[in-house]
Amino acid sequence: MKIKxxxxxxILVLAVSPGLVMAEGDVMKELGSRAAAVAMNQxxxxxxxENILAMTDAGYAMIGGQTTEAAVDGVSETCGCTIGxxxxxxxHRSKFSPLWFFFYDKESDEAVYLRVNESADxxxxxxxxxxxxxxxxxxxxxxNPKEWNGKFDAEVFGGNEFSLTTIANVWSHPNTTYDxxxxxxxxxxxxxxxxxxxxxxxxxxxxxxxxxxxQSYKVIACPVWCKEDAFQVIWDATPGKRGLYAKGLTGxxxxxxxxxxxxxxGLYIRWNKTTNTGDGLVMGFNWTKAxxxxxxxxxxxxxxxxxxxxxxxxxxxxxxIDYIGNPETVCTTIMEFQVDNNDLTQLQEAGVNPYVYLDIxxxxxxxxxxxxx
Ligand SMILES: [Zn+2]
Numbered sequence: 001m002k003i004k005x006x007x008x009x010x011i012l013v014l015a016v017s018p019g020l021v022m023a024e025g026d027v028m029k030e031l032g033s034r035a036a037a038v039a040m041n042q043x044x045x046x047x048x049x050e051n052i053l054a055m056t057d058a059g060y061a062m063i064g065g066q067t068t069e070a071a072v073d074g075v076s077e078t079c080g081c082t083i084g085x086x087x088x089x090x091x092h093r094s095k096f097s098p099l100w101f102f103f104y105d106k107e108s109d110e111a112v113y114l115r116v117n118e119s120a121d122x123x124x125x126x127x128x129x130x131x132x133x134x135x136x137x138x139x140x141x142x143x144n145p146k147e148w149n150g151k152f153d154a155e156v157f158g159g160n161e162f163s164l165t166t167i168a169n170v171w172s173h174p175n176t177t178y179d180x181x182x183x184x185x186x187x188x189x190x191x192x193x194x195x196x197x198x199x200x201x202x203x204x205x206x207x208x209x210x211x212x213x214x215q216s217y218k219v220i221a222c223p224v225w226c227k228e229d230a231f232q233v234i235w236d237a238t239p240g241k242r243g244l245y246a247k248g249l250t251g252x253x254x255x256x257x258x259x260x261x262x263x264x265x266g267l268y269i270r271w272n273k274t275t276n277t278g279d280g281l282v283m284g285f286n287w288t289k290a291x292x293x294x295x296x297x298x299x300x301x302x303x304x305x306x307x308x309x310x311x312x313x314x315x316x317x318x319x320x321i322d323y324i325g326n327p328e329t330v331c332t333t334i335m336e337f338q339v340d341n342n343d344l345t346q347l348q349e350a351g352v353n354p355y356v357y358l359d360i361x362x363x364x365x366x367x368x369x370x371x372x373x
Contacts, residue, residue, distance in 0.1 A: 024066055025070040026070070027122050027123050028058075028066070028068050028069075028070035028071045028074070028122070029070040029071060029073050029074040030074060030123065031071050031074060031099075031116065031122055031127065032056070032058060032070070032071030032072060032073065032074025032075040032076075032078070032101065033074035033075070033077065033078040034074075034127070035056075035071075035074075035075065035101035035114045035128070036054070036074065036075045036078035036079040036101070036103070037078055038112065038114060038128070038131060039054075039079065039101070039103035039112040039114070040078070040079055040103075042112045042131075042133050043103060043105045043108065043110055043111075043112055043133075045079075045105060047078065047079055047080040048080035049079075049080070049105075050085060050087060051105055051106045051107045052079060052080075052081055052087060052103060052104065052105055052106075053081070053087050053088075053089065053103070053104045053106065053168055053171050053172070054075050054076075054079060054081035054087065054088050054089070054101070054102070054103050055088075055089045055090075055091050055101075055102040055103075055104075055164065055167065055168070056071065056072060056075060056090060056091065056099075056100065056101045056102065057090070057091050057092070057093035057097055057099060057100055058070075058071035058072045058075070058090070058099060058101070059071075059072055059090055060090075060091075060092055060093045060094070060095060060097070061093055061094075061095065061096075061097045061098060061099040061100075062095040062096075063099060063116070063118045063122070064118065068099050071099070071101075072088070072090060075088065075101060076088055079103070086171075086178050086181065087171075089167065089171070089181060089184075089185055090185060091163070091167070091184075091185050091188050092185055092186050092187075092188050093188060098115055098116060098118065098158065099115075099116040099118065100113065100114060100115045100116065100157075100158055100160065101113070101114045102114075102157070102160070102164050102168075104136065104164075104168040104171075104172075106168075106171075106172040109135055109136060109137035109140065110133060110134070110135055110136070111133070111134055111135075111136045111164070111165075111168060112131065112132070112133045113130060113131070113132050113133075113134075113156070113157040113158065113160070113164065114128045114130065114131050115128060115129050115130040115158045116128060116129070117129035130156075130157075130158050132156045132157065134151060134156055134157070136164075136165045136168060136169070137169070138165070138169040138314055138315075138317075138318055141165065141311075141314060142311060142314060142315055145307040145311045146307060148307065149306065149307035149310075152307070152310065161310075162189055162310050162313070163188050163189040165314065166184075166189050166190040166191065166313070166314055166317055167181070167184050167189065167190050169314065169317070169318065170184070170190045170317055170318070170321060173318065173321045175321045175322065175324060175325070176321060177324075179198075179233070179234050180195070180198050180230075180324070182233050182234075183197070183198060183229060183230040183233045183234060185233075186229050186232065186233050187226060187229040187230075190317050191226050191313050191317065192290065192313060192316040192317060192320060193225045193226030193227055194226045194227065194229060194230055195316075195317065195320045195321075195324065196225075196226075196227050196265070196285050196290075196320075196330075197226065197227025197228065197229065197230030197231060198227075198230045198234070198324065199285075199320075199324060199327040199330065199331055200227060200230075200265060200266075200268070200283055200285065200327065200331055201230055201231060201234050201235065202324075202325070202327045203283065203327035203328065203331040204217065204268045204270075204281060204283070206327070207281060207333065208268070208270040208279055208280075208281060210270065212272070212274075214272050214273050214274040214275070215270055215271065215272050215273075216235070216237075216243070216270075216271055216273070217231070217235045217237055217243070217268060217269065217270060217271070218237065218242075218243055218244070218245075218268075218269040218271045218278070218344070219231050219235075219237050219243065219244040219245070219266060219267070219268055219269075220245050220247065220266060220267035220269070220347050220348070220354050221244055221245060221246045221247065221266050222245075222246075222247040222248070222249060222264075222266050222267065222353075222354050222355070223247075223248060223249040223254070223264070223265075223266075224246045224247065224248055227265070227266075227285075228244060228246060231243075231244055232244060242348070245347075245348045247353075247354070249353075253353060253355075253361075256355075256361045256362075257355060257360065257361060258360065258361070260334065261282070261284070261334050261335075261355065261360050261361075263284035263285055263286055263287065263332065263334075264282065264283075264284060264334060264355065264360075265283045265284055265285040265331075266282075266283060267280055267281070267282055267283075267347065267354050267358075268280060268281050268283055269339060269344070271344065276340060276341040277338065277339065277340050277341075278338070278339045278340075278344065279336070279337075279338055279339075280336070280337045280338070280339055281333050281334075281335070281336055281337075282333070282334040282335040282336075282337070282355075282358065282360065283331060283332070283333065283334065284331070284332040284333070284334045285330060285331055285332075286330045286331075286332060287330075289329075289330055290316065290320065290330045291312075291316070293319060293323075294312075294315050294316045294319040294320075295315075296312045296315065296316055297312075300312035301313070334360070335358060335360065337358055343357075
């Protein structure tokens, strides 16, 4: 009878034992495996088919406080998609996002999306609350925008329609590079803004190449747009490591830019940590030209009432891939400059408009802190 007294302790020990945590990992791995099996059945492909792209937010999404990375192994072991073959992309999401899996066949242009119902029994029959199959070829989507807009409204891919269709269509393009896909994994979609960052990085690397291990790029991101997520991935220029400072420009700040700097896309500095000096470029990105080459009107980008917002972005995503290796098509140098440690500190500080600091814009008289050092 005495053992009864130890029963609650025994249960507690079991509940926190590594064995039980392992079992939860096994459930998660099995979940990834089951998602892959459903997709293999619906898309009719065999393990190891390199026409298949698998994407998931497993590893980022959490369920009931548990991390989900084991599901990635389940996907990979079942369908044969791997990181090394660049056909397994782990797409960044918040821990609060639902767990999902997505499989795309670039031969048939069909895709299957599966969303996990986190309140269901994860080992049970009804674990996927959405299993949907769609034709996602960009040509088809662009030619049938009203039909596809209905699918956006119906959230056929659980609200991830733009994210998944843009990444999948760019992945299947022959000019796509893995570093662009890596940037897309952080940004969790591909848009002309992210591609502009990729092109700016290529332009800067060509015009201010890193020549010694003491040099690295620093970005004064001003104004801020989607491009910033490319520099973090490609150059490891992260805010936390003081590689990237994100600064907004107010409408008045933008209006104050002279005509030659209206396309301003930030400051890019090749910094030498040994000499504490750097060479910089104020870059421009010619959106008018880029949109014109795709036959897109600027207003289309802001037209969220119809299909135009995603249609314009998807069309430009694919058009830009065609000239992504020639950044000078749309990237320009607005100004070259040199900086020392004091300059860099000033440019990084709150309240300092970098375009005023570089004398591109005249300092507002009321703000003495913005005067040139
Ligand atoms: Zn974006």
